[in-house]
Amino acid sequence: MTSLDAATVDLLGVLAYGELMAFERMAADAQLAPTIEDKISLQTFANAEFGHFKAIREHLLAAGADPVEAMAPFTDAVDAFHDSTQPSDWYEGLIKAYVGDGMAADFYREVSKYVKDESARALVVASLADTGGAAFAVTHVKEAIAEDPSIAGRLALWARRLVGEAIIQAQQVAVERDALLQLLVGSGDLAGITRLFNTITERHTERMAALGLSA
Amino acid sequence: MTSLDAATVDLLGVLAYGELMAFERMAADAQLAPTIEDKISLQTFANAEFGHFKAIREHLLAAGADPVEAMAPFTDAVDAFHDSTQPSDWYEGLIKAYVGDGMAADFYREVSKYVKDESARALVVASLADTGGAAFAVTHVKEAIAEDPSIAGRLALWARRLVGEAIIQAQQVAVERDALLQLLVGSGDLAGITRLFNTITERHTERMAALGLSA
Numbered sequence: 001m002t003s004l005d006a007a008t009v010d011l012l013g014v015l016a017y018g019e020l021m022a023f024e025r026m027a028a029d030a031q032l033a034p035t036i037e038d039k040i041s042l043q044t045f046a047n048a049e050f051g052h053f054k055a056i057r058e059h060l061l062a063a064g065a066d067p068v069e070a071m072a073p074f075t076d077a078v079d080a081f082h083d084s085t086q087p088s089d090w091y092e093g094l095i096k097a098y099v100g101d102g103m104a105a106d107f108y109r110e111v112s113k114y115v116k117d118e119s120a121r122a123l124v125v126a127s128l129a130d131t132g133g134a135a136f137a138v139t140h141v142k143e144a145i146a147e148d149p150s151i152a153g154r155l156a157l158w159a160r161r162l163v164g165e166a167i168i169q170a171q172q173v174a175v176e177r178d179a180l181l182q183l184l185v186g187s188g189d190l191a192g193i194t195r196l197f198n199t200i201t202e203r204h205t206e207r208m209a210a211l212g213l214s215a
Numbered sequence: 216m217t218s219l220d221a222a223t224v225d226l227l228g229v230l231a232y233g234e235l236m237a238f239e240r241m242a243a244d245a246q247l248a249p250t251i252e253d254k255i256s257l258q259t260f261a262n263a264e265f266g267h268f269k270a271i272r273e274h275l276l277a278a279g280a281d282p283v284e285a286m287a288p289f290t291d292a293v294d295a296f297h298d299s300t301q302p303s304d305w306y307e308g309l310i311k312a313y314v315g316d317g318m319a320a321d322f323y324r325e326v327s328k329y330v331k332d333e334s335a336r337a338l339v340v341a342s343l344a345d346t347g348g349a350a351f352a353v354t355h356v357k358e359a360i361a362e363d364p365s366i367a368g369r370l371a372l373w374a375r376r377l378v379g380e381a382i383i384q385a386q387q388v389a390v391e392r393d394a395l396l397q398l399l400v401g402s403g404d405l406a407g408i409t410r411l412f413n414t415i416t417e418r419h420t421e422r423m424a425a426l427g428l429s430a
Contacts, residue, residue: 020254020255020258023242024254024258027238028239028243031239031243035283036283039235040272040283043265046242050258068251075251
């Protein structure tokens with residue numbers, strides 16, 4: 001038996017699988033890198049995601065929960081997100097790493113406030129720490145747009161598609177996972193939920209502005 | 216200026232890029248994993264390769280050598296090997312990880328005997344340590360063949376193709392990189408070179424036998 005409540009196991013499960021797949025897809029997207037330096041940079045960030053995955057997996061094991069069982073309910077949604085958002089070039093890959101991971105991190109950070117278990121909450125927050133990938137993506141995407149402003153429109157549409165696909169999959173997960181939904185809704189803090197979506201939207205707009213793209 | 220001779224920089228350069236790409240392709244091949252457990256296993260091995268890459272990169276930096284410059288002469292050959300050996304299923308991926316990495320490790324281990332710098336030699340040997348991937352590949356491939364013996368022929372041909380492509384790329388590197396070739400030939404130890412190829416061939420035959428495949 002696990003010492004964690006169902007909602008926390010769900011949260012750690014979706015976060016673990018999310019980190020595992022973020023790592024896997026980022027490692028694959030590094031094949032698009034224009035230089036060895038760029039490849040090493042992206043692979044270093046990908047590796048940090050794997051480190052986060054390992055930490056969550058160990059936490060679940062230590063709490064007596066089966067990590068694979070905890071991840072299983074979320075594999076379809078996370079896989080579907082990645083399958084529908086395969087970058088066609090290096091810059092789409094960078095934006096996916098920055099915008100996609102950033103939005104997911106904002107969501108998990110807000111949700112973690114409702115987690116009762118203190119060490120689980122600290123783990124969630126720690127595993128969302130930016131590993132330098134954000135600054136790297138911003139610098140490179142801005143440079144590329146400065147060199148060829150005509151790509152900005154395509155990249156802005158790409159970012160919008162990332163958001164759309166993320167919302168579709170998040171909704172599917174919310175419908176299917178009562179415990180996770182109750183973590184939010186059951187808190188009774190409806191103003192908090194409104195704040196959550198406002199915060200995510202605001203931060204997304206900030207990230208797009210940092211990239212030099214319209215949200 | 217680097218404190219390492221040209222041949223050692225070459226050796227560390229090709230090894231570093233080899234580890235980086237072994238990591239990258241293994242991480243991508245984990246997309247073929249039939250279960251989450253299998254995916255986690257292969258990603259853990261892939262991650263260990265990245266750890267080896269980082270250690271070699273740091274060694275080059277500490278010796279005053281530019282890692283990217285050291286790797287650059289070998290990127291075409293290593294990339295060509297991987298592009299010509301993309302696994303079409305999970306088992307081809309496992310065999311590539313086991314047979315390909317095993318053969319490369321045998322080669323580097325033998326060559327490292329001619330490296331003068333003691334810490335560089337120790338680093339090469341350490342970065343070739345098996346991280347558990349061999350036993351994992353053997354168990355899973357043998358299970359698959361036991362379940363469906365008809366796949367053994369295809370997998371044996373696949374392993375033969377891996378060896379052929381590796382030899383083609385190794386020859387190209389040998390022709391282009393005098394320093395690396397001199398490390399072997401310049402040793403004057405022609406009996407040693409014969410032993411090297413015998414050793415690699417023998418160990419390859421052992422690996423194929425462990426998989427239950429004819430070499």
